[in-house]
Amino acid sequence: MSAAPQARKQPTQRRAIETFAAIVEAAARILETGDAEALNTNRIAERAGVSVGTLYQYFPDKHAILVALIRREREVLLSELRAIQDGGEEVLQQMVDVSIRHQFARPRLAAALEHIEASFPMGEEADEMAREIASISSGLLARRFGPLDPTDLLTAVIIARSLVNAAGEGLLPEAGLRERVVKALEGYLRAVSSRD
Amino acid sequence: MSAAPQARKQPTQRRAIETFAAIVEAAARILETGDAEALNTNRIAERAGVSVGTLYQYFPDKHAILVALIRREREVLLSELRAIQDGGEEVLQQMVDVSIRHQFARPRLAAALEHIEASFPMGEEADEMAREIASISSGLLARRFGPLDPTDLLTAVIIARSLVNAAGEGLLPEAGLRERVVKALEGYLRAVSSRD
DNA sequence: ACATTATCCGAGCAATGACTCAGTTTTTCT
DNA sequence: AGAAAAACTGAGTCATTGCTCGGATAATGT
Numbered sequence: 001m002s003a004a005p006q007a008r009k010q011p012t013q014r015r016a017i018e019t020f021a022a023i024v025e026a027a028a029r030i031l032e033t034g035d036a037e038a039l040n041t042n043r044i045a046e047r048a049g050v051s052v053g054t055l056y057q058y059f060p061d062k063h064a065i066l067v068a069l070i071r072r073e074r075e076v077l078l079s080e081l082r083a084i085q086d087g088g089e090e091v092l093q094q095m096v097d098v099s100i101r102h103q104f105a106r107p108r109l110a111a112a113l114e115h116i117e118a119s120f121p122m123g124e125e126a127d128e129m130a131r132e133i134a135s136i137s138s139g140l141l142a143r144r145f146g147p148l149d150p151t152d153l154l155t156a157v158i159i160a161r162s163l164v165n166a167a168g169e170g171l172l173p174e175a176g177l178r179e180r181v182v183k184a185l186e187g188y189l190r191a192v193s194s195r196d
Numbered sequence: 197m198s199a200a201p202q203a204r205k206q207p208t209q210r211r212a213i214e215t216f217a218a219i220v221e222a223a224a225r226i227l228e229t230g231d232a233e234a235l236n237t238n239r240i241a242e243r244a245g246v247s248v249g250t251l252y253q254y255f256p257d258k259h260a261i262l263v264a265l266i267r268r269e270r271e272v273l274l275s276e277l278r279a280i281q282d283g284g285e286e287v288l289q290q291m292v293d294v295s296i297r298h299q300f301a302r303p304r305l306a307a308a309l310e311h312i313e314a315s316f317p318m319g320e321e322a323d324e325m326a327r328e329i330a331s332i333s334s335g336l337l338a339r340r341f342g343p344l345d346p347t348d349l350l351t352a353v354i355i356a357r358s359l360v361n362a363a364g365e366g367l368l369p370e371a372g373l374r375e376r377v378v379k380a381l382e383g384y385l386r387a388v389s390s391r392d
Numbered sequence: 393a394c395a396t397t398a399t400c401c402g403a404g405c406a407a408t409g410a411c412t413c414a415g416t417t418t419t420t421c422t
Numbered sequence: 423a424g425a426a427a428a429a430c431t432g433a434g435t436c437a438t439t440g441c442t443c444g445g446a447t448a449a450t451g452t
Contacts, residue, residue: 111314118365119232151376154367154368155359155376155380158358158362158367158368159355159358162357162358163351163354166354171350172351183388184351184384186383187386188383190383
């Protein structure tokens with residue numbers, strides 16, 4: 001029955017808001033190093049240009065910093081996905097484009113967060129965002145391929161993610177990635193859907 | 197120019213060989229716990245029923261234990277894949293079956309190693325095994341779908357792995373997994389290959 | 393100007409964990 | 423049996439790291 005780690009102070013003055021953001025960004029920068037071992041609170045504070053004490057004024061523990069970072073990233077992705085929700089024809093390609101752009105904006109960071117997300121519980125709010133991302137993605141796919149079994153939808157999302165991630169980590173070439181993802185999705189979903 | 201961590205003593209007596217194996221298996225058991233933080237050398241030694249000193253007689257450092265564990269797992273997968281290389285008709289299904297069986301033999305362990313592999317360099321020998329696994333898989337796919345672009349082959353392998361892993365982590369139901377993977381691979385590879 | 397609140401500092405504590413070493417026990421060899 | 427080699431022990435060392443706390447500095451309100 002350990003209590004969920006309480007948020008600390010929320011920053012009100014401009015200076016404090018910048019400090020908060022600097023800490024989160026410092027964590028991101030360290031993760032981009034690739035050396036996950038180097039992610040400790042002392043180093044985060046140093047890279048953020050603040051002291052450890054300050055850090056702990058806004059984050060109850062180390063974990064909370066990661067949660068904030070993941071929230072920050074998911075918010076970007078979510079708003080981009082929402083934007084194409086009421087888009088026009090080629091929803092599938094647009095959706096793939098958004099994922100690719102998101103992944104390649106900061107590929108090393110995206111890859112690092114991928115692993116972190118898998119190994120920690122991220123808290124109710126972040127989970128809710130993940131659910132919404134999955135739900136929007138599924139909705140877009142359904143619009144293109146008609147009503148589908150939820151498991152098939154999920155399968156498609158997993159395929160898309162794995163390919164984009166692999167490319168982000170350098171395993172697959174970025175060139176032609178979009179076409180490849182679209183082909184894979186169409187191949188699977190056509191085999192599974194009734195219409196078209 | 198840090199030297200690669202040297203292997204220490206290789207066990208020659210029966211007792212020592214069992215000790216070595218017990219240490220590797222202890223690491224595996226701890227990883228299956230899901231609590232990656234709990235993987236420390238003191239705990240590994242304790243679970244293996246030996247002292248820390250003994251542990252360090254066979255492994256130069258903690259990292260080496262994980263390398264040994266990953267080698268152990270890859271060896272199993274490799275020999276199973278090699279076995280079907282000269283198999284009969286349904287090579288694709290056989291290959292998918294092997295992957296699925298491997299993943300579901302110890303799903304939590306497989307998932308944990310997945311993340312570890314991604315975040316550490318695993319050394320020349322283990323890398324070689326990974327390359328061979330990929331190469332055999334590609335060969336099997338090529339036999340079924342004809343000569344293909346290497347990137348397309350790799351794409352197919354990634355798709356298969358991601359689906360099997362997702363199921364291993366409980367995201368996707370195990371029921372019907374094989375059919376799903378086969379469908380995804382066929383969908384993509386048919387779209388990409390010329391024949392059939 | 394003065395008080396009050398917000399923000400920040402950073403030495404240092406307590407816990408943890410990777411790894412060593414001096415000595416003991418077990419096995420092997422002759 | 424006796425000696426040498428191999429295997430094992432576990433308390434202890436040293437470095438790292440998450441986090442606290444007492445006090446300093448800056449912003450805000452009157």
